[in-house]
Amino acid sequence: MKIAIIGYGKMGKEIEAIALERGHTISNTFSSNAPFNEQSKIDADVAIEFSTPGLATKHINLCLDHQLPVVVGTTGWLEHLTEIEAEVSSKKGSLLHASNFSLGVHLFWRMTEQLSELMNQNKEYKASITETHHTEKKDQPSGTAITTADLLLKNQEVYKKWMLSESQTLENSILPVTSKRIPDVPGTHEVTYKSDIDQISLIHEAKNRKGFALGAVIAAEWLTDKKGTFTMSDIINFT
Numbered sequence: 082m083k084i085a086i087i088g089y090g091k092m093g094k095e096i097e098a099i100a101l102e103r104g105h106t107i108s109n110t111f112s113s114n115a116p117f118n119e120q121s122k123i124d125a126d127v128a129i130e131f132s133t134p135g136l137a138t139k140h141i142n143l144c145l146d147h148q149l150p151v152v153v154g155t156t157g158w159l160e161h162l163t164e165i166e167a168e169v170s171s172k173k174g175s176l177l178h179a180s181n182f183s184l185g186v187h188l189f190w191r192m193t194e195q196l197s198e199l200m201n202q203n204k205e206y207k208a209s210i211t212e213t214h215h216t217e218k219k220d221q222p223s224g225t226a227i228t229t230a231d232l233l234l235k236n237q238e239v240y241k242k243w244m245l246s247e248s249q250t251l252e253n254s255i256l257p258v259t260s261k262r263i264p265d266v267p268g269t270h271e272v273t274y275k276s277d278i279d280q281i282s283l284i285h286e287a288k289n290r291k292g293f294a295l296g297a298v299i300a301a302e303w304l305t306d307k308k309g310t311f312t313m314s315d316i317i318n319f320t
Contacts, residue, residue: 083108085111089111093129157220209258268287
């Protein structure tokens with residue numbers, strides 16, 4: 082399979098290494114020095130996009146114009162999802178997007194759902210979410226943290242919405258999400274429930290980028306013969 086990588090930074094290079102290990106060919110790489118635009122010539126079976134929030138929708142639309150299936154790992158653009166889904170439908174395109182491609186994170190999300198359902202019966206505990214990433218990550222909070230918050234809210238009667246906050250103590254109906262940017266740290270997401278007498282935490286820490294890269298390549302392999310808009314939930318089934 083020929084893969085085009087859009088966003089050839091650290092993540093793009095990790096995707097390249099995993100793709101080559103799995104017997105694929107890298108046909109194109111695009112970066113700030115060689116941007117993907119209307120004049121770009123591309124010869125690929127699928128594209129994997131890990132760039133920046135401000136470029137993601139442009140790249141997706143260009144892939145749709147090329148009738149090129151695209152896997153998107155960039156976060157921070159989902160306010161445009163409805164219009165992108167309409168474009169995918171009208172152009173009979175193929176899009177798979179995820180805030181995180183790691184199998185471990187999807188297990189973390191499943192445990193977040195189960196824990197939030199259990200803790201809904203124990204209202205003396207107050208919930209909070211903390212995410213920590215390296216300083217190069219642009220969006221705050223991370224897409225993974227947003228998904229985590231949304232999953233927690235599904236099973237909690239107390240919390241009506243989440244809010245980005247430096248404080249982990251907000252009014253009772255608001256779930257606080259704290260975002261930290263620290264040089265050279267692994268991506269870490271923590272769900273915490275605190276009471277006056279104890280604390281319960283659920284933590285996912287990414288040791289490296291390999292898990293994300295492998296998930297993205299597996300998603301690309303899965304997407305090539307599909308039409309429509311998909312997420313990692315369409316691939317991963319823990320039932």
